[in-house]
Amino acid sequence: MRIRRLELIGFKSFPFATTIEFPYEGITAIVGPNGCGKSNVLDALMWVMGATSPKLLRSRSMEDVIFAGSENLEPLGRAEVRLTIDNTKKLASEPYREIPEIEIRRVFYRDGESEFWLNGRRCRLRDIQEFFLGTGLGTNSYAIIEQGKVDAVTLARPEGRRLFLDESA
Amino acid sequence: MRIRRLELIGFKSFPFATTIEFPYEGITAIVGPNGCGKSNVLDALMWVMGATSPKLLRSRSMEDVIFAGSENLEPLGRAEVRLTIDNTKKLASEPYREIPEIEIRRVFYRDGESEFWLNGRRCRLRDIQEFFLGTGLGTNSYAIIEQGKVDAVTLARPEGRRLFLDESA
Amino acid sequence: TSTRFKETYEKVQHHFADLFTKLFGGGKGELRLTDPTNYRETGIDIFAQPPGKRLQAIRLLSGGEKALVALAFLFAMFLTRPSPFCVLDEVDAPLDEGNIDRFNQLLVEWSDMSQFILITHNKRTMARAKSLFGVTMEQPGVSKIISVSLEEVEP
Amino acid sequence: TSTRFKETYEKVQHHFADLFTKLFGGGKGELRLTDPTNYRETGIDIFAQPPGKRLQAIRLLSGGEKALVALAFLFAMFLTRPSPFCVLDEVDAPLDEGNIDRFNQLLVEWSDMSQFILITHNKRTMARAKSLFGVTMEQPGVSKIISVSLEEVEP
Ligand SMILES: Nc1ncnc2c1ncn2[C@@H]1O[C@H](COP(=O)(O)OP(=O)(O)OP(=O)(O)O)[C@@H](O)[C@H]1O
Ligand SMILES: Nc1ncnc2c1ncn2[C@@H]1O[C@H](COP(=O)(O)OP(=O)(O)OP(=O)(O)O)[C@@H](O)[C@H]1O
Ligand SMILES: [Mg+2]
Numbered sequence: 223m224r225i226r227r228l229e230l231i232g233f234k235s236f237p238f239a240t241t242i243e244f245p246y247e248g249i250t251a252i253v254g255p256n257g258c259g260k261s262n263v264l265d266a267l268m269w270v271m272g273a274t275s276p277k278l279l280r281s282r283s284m285e286d287v288i289f290a291g292s293e294n295l296e297p298l299g300r301a302e303v304r305l306t307i308d309n310t311k312k313l314a315s316e317p318y319r320e321i322p323e324i325e326i327r328r329v330f331y332r333d334g335e336s337e338f339w340l341n342g343r344r345c346r347l348r349d350i351q352e353f354f355l356g357t358g359l360g361t362n363s364y365a366i367i368e369q370g371k372v373d374a375v376t377l378a379r380p381e382g383r384r385l386f387l388d389e390s391a
Numbered sequence: 392m393r394i395r396r397l398e399l400i401g402f403k404s405f406p407f408a409t410t411i412e413f414p415y416e417g418i419t420a421i422v423g424p425n426g427c428g429k430s431n432v433l434d435a436l437m438w439v440m441g442a443t444s445p446k447l448l449r450s451r452s453m454e455d456v457i458f459a460g461s462e463n464l465e466p467l468g469r470a471e472v473r474l475t476i477d478n479t480k481k482l483a484s485e486p487y488r489e490i491p492e493i494e495i496r497r498v499f500y501r502d503g504e505s506e507f508w509l510n511g512r513r514c515r516l517r518d519i520q521e522f523f524l525g526t527g528l529g530t531n532s533y534a535i536i537e538q539g540k541v542d543a544v545t546l547a548r549p550e551g552r553r554l555f556l557d558e559s560a
Numbered sequence: 561t562s563t564r565f566k567e568t569y570e571k572v573q574h575h576f577a578d579l580f581t582k583l584f585g586g587g588k589g590e591l592r593l594t595d596p597t598n599y600r601e602t603g604i605d606i607f608a609q610p611p612g613k614r615l616q617a618i619r620l621l622s623g624g625e626k627a628l629v630a631l632a633f634l635f636a637m638f639l640t641r642p643s644p645f646c647v648l649d650e651v652d653a654p655l656d657e658g659n660i661d662r663f664n665q666l667l668v669e670w671s672d673m674s675q676f677i678l679i680t681h682n683k684r685t686m687a688r689a690k691s692l693f694g695v696t697m698e699q700p701g702v703s704k705i706i707s708v709s710l711e712e713v714e715p
Numbered sequence: 716t717s718t719r720f721k722e723t724y725e726k727v728q729h730h731f732a733d734l735f736t737k738l739f740g741g742g743k744g745e746l747r748l749t750d751p752t753n754y755r756e757t758g759i760d761i762f763a764q765p766p767g768k769r770l771q772a773i774r775l776l777s778g779g780e781k782a783l784v785a786l787a788f789l790f791a792m793f794l795t796r797p798s799p800f801c802v803l804d805e806v807d808a809p810l811d812e813g814n815i816d817r818f819n820q821l822l823v824e825w826s827d828m829s830q831f832i833l834i835t836h837n838k839r840t841m842a843r844a845k846s847l848f849g850v851t852m853e854q855p856g857v858s859k860i861i862s863v864s865l866e867e868v869e870p
C-alpha cells in the first residue's frame with residue numbers, strides 16, 4: 223500500500239480543491255514558510271484515515287476542520303478529503319486485497335453530519351479505521367509523528383511506551 | 392548590570408575550570424553539536440543566580456549538577472560556578488550600588504553541603520536571590536528562556552500568563 | 561498594587577501590539593484581560609491575526625506562528641522593564657527564514673541596551689552575533705569552550 | 716499474546732541498539748523491561764550512552780540527544796513492522812548537522828521499502844528528497860500547493 227494522491231476541498235486552510243500526487247517510493251519533502259499550511263496536510267491525512275479526536279487535529283471541535291474564511295473569503299459549509307491508495311502489491315486486507323486502487327473519502331458538514339466512503343460506496347467510520355488496522359498506522363502509530371511530538375517517546379512513562387510496541391506487534 | 396564572566400568548575404559536563412568572558416553589550420551566540428554542553432552553560436547561570444528546583448536544571452536531585460564522570464574521568468565531589476557582574480552603571484540595589492564589580496559564587500558538595508558567596512564574603516542563598524529581585528531575572532523570568540520552553544507562554548492558562556507580568560511590574 | 565498591575569499591563573499591551581506587527585511583518589496582535597473588573601486575579605488572553613488571516617485564538621496557529629507570538633509577549637515585558645541580560649536557548653528552531661531575520665533584526669536594534677546570549681544551530685542567527693563561542697567535547701564527555709569565527713560555521 | 720509481546724520486544728530491542736549506534740555515530744542504546752516477569756503490564760525503560768559518555772537515563776540527555784533517542788525507538792518499531800508510509804513533521808528541528816545527515820542517510824537507505832513524507836525547514840533534508848512540494852499562501856489565508864525545485868530553496 224502506498225499513498226498515490228491526497229485531495230483537500232474546504233479542509234482547514236485549503237478552500238479550493240487541491241491535489242497532491244505522491245511518488246510510489248522514496249522521500250517527499252513538504253516545505254514552505256510558517257503558517258502556510260504544511261501541518262494542515264498531515265492533519266488531512268490523519269483525518270481521512272479515521273482520526274476522531276479534535277485535539278489530535280489541533281482543534282477545539284470537529285468544526286475547526288472546515289475552512290473558516292480568510293480576509294477575502296467567506297467560511298465554507300463542508301470539508302472533504304480524498305485519499306487514493308495504490309494497492310498493486312495486494313497488501314490491503316480482505317475484501318480489498320485484489321483491488322489495485324482504493325479511494326477513501328471523508329466529508330464533514332457544519333451541521334455536524336459526517337459521510338465516509340470506501341471505493342465509491344458509503345461506509346461507516348469504523349470501516350475506514352479497520353482498513354488501516356495492523357498496518358502500524360493506528361492511533362498509537364510510530365509512523366506518523368506530528369510537529370513537536372517526537373519528544374512524546376522520551377517524555378512518556380515506561381508503561382506508555384509499550385503502547386507503541388503493541389502497535390508494531 | 393551586565394555579565395562580565397562566568398566560570399564553571401565541576402559543574403555538569405565541565406570538570407575542568409572553564410571561563411567564558413562576555414562582551415559588555417550586543418549579541419553573543421553559543422554554538423556546538425548536540426550534547427556538547429550549551430544548555431549546561433545556561434543551567435550554570437540559573438544555578439549561580441539562586442535557582443533551587445532541580446527540575447528547572449533538568450536534574451532529579453541537586454547532586455546531578457556535579458560532574459558525574461566520563462569514559463576516562465572519575466566523578467568529582469563538588470560543583471562551583473562564579474558569576475562576575477559589571478556594575479559600572481550602578482544599577483545594583485543597596486548595599487552593592489557603589490561597587491563596580493560584584494562576584495557571586497555558589498558551591499555544592501556531594502554530601503549535600505552548599506556555600507554561597509557575595510564579593511568574597513559567605514552569605515545565604517536568599518541574599519543571592521534578593522540581589523536579582525526586581526531586575527526581571529526572578530523565577531518567572533521573561534528574560535531567560537530555556538530550550539523547548541518558548542511554548543510555555545502560549546500553552547499557559549490565562550492566569551499563568553499574568554505571573555510573567557507581575558515580574559515586569 | 562492593582563493600579564500598578566493596570567499600568568504595567570497597558571505598557572505590555574502596547575508593546576505586544578507593536579512587536580507582533582514587527583515580528584510577523586504585518587497583521588495585528590491583541591492582549592485582553594479575562595476579567596477586567598478584578599486586576600488582582602484576572603488572566604491574560606492572547607489574540608493573533610497573522611497578515612491576511614482572520615483574528616483567532618492562538619490555539620489554531622501553526623507551530624512557528626505560536627513561537628513568534630510567545631516571543632512577542634516575552635519581549636513586550638522585556639521592553640516594559642528591560643532586564644540587564646537576556647538568555648534564549650534555541651528559540652529560533654521552529655521559525656522560517658523570514659521570521660528568523662525579523663527576530664534577529666529586533667535583537668540587533670536592542671543590542672546597545674542589553675546583553676543577549678543566544679544558543680542556536682541556525683547560521684542566519686550566528687551571522688548577526690557580535691561574538692561567537694563554540695562548545696566542544698574534544699575529550700568525550702568533557703565540555704570545553706573554544707573561540708569560533710563565523711567563517712568556520714558558515715556553510 | 717504474551718509470547719507475541721516477547722517476540723516483538725526482542726526484535727525492537729535489537730533494532731533499537733543497532734539504530735542508536737547508526738544515528739549517534741557510535742555509543743550504545745539499550746531497552747530494558749521494568750517488570751520482565753509480567754509481559755502483560757511491563758513498561759519499557761530506555762538507557763543511552765552517547766559516544767564517549769557514561770550509560771545514563773535519558774532524562775539527563777540534551778534536547779537534540781533526546782530527539783535522536785526517540786527517533787531510534789520509533790524507527791526500531793518501524794523496522795519490526797514496516798508501515799506502508801511514514802510522515803514526519805519537523806523532527807529534524809533540534810538536530811545538529813552531523814545528526815541530520817545520519818538521520819537522512821537512514822531514510823535514503825529505506826526509501827525503496829516505504830514512502831517517507833517529511834515536513835521540514837532544513838535545507839540539508841530538502842536536498843536528500845526525491846520530490847519536493849511547496850505550500851504557499853499567495854492569496855492570504857489560502858493554502859496552495861506548488862512544485863518547487865531544489866535550486867529555488869538552496870541558500
Ligand atoms: N479551519 C481553518 N480555516 C482556515 N484556516 C485555518 C483553519 N485551521 C487552521 N487554519 C490556518 O492554518 C494555519 C496553520 O497552518 P499549519 O499549522 O499547517 O502551518 P505550517 O505550515 O505547519 O507552519 P509551521 O512551519 O509554523 O509549522 C494557521 O495560520 C491557521 O490560521
Ligand atoms: N552531572 C553531569 N556530569 C557529566 N555530564 C553531564 C552531567 N549533566 C549533564 N551531563 C551531560 O551533558 C550533556 C547535555 O548537555 P547539554 O544539554 O548542555 O547539550 P546541548 O549542547 O544543549 O545540546 P543540544 O543542541 O542537543 O540541545 C548530556 O549528554 C549529559 O550527559
Ligand atoms: Mg507545522
Ligand SMILES: [Mg+2]
Binds near residue numbers: 429430538
Ligand atoms: Mg541544548
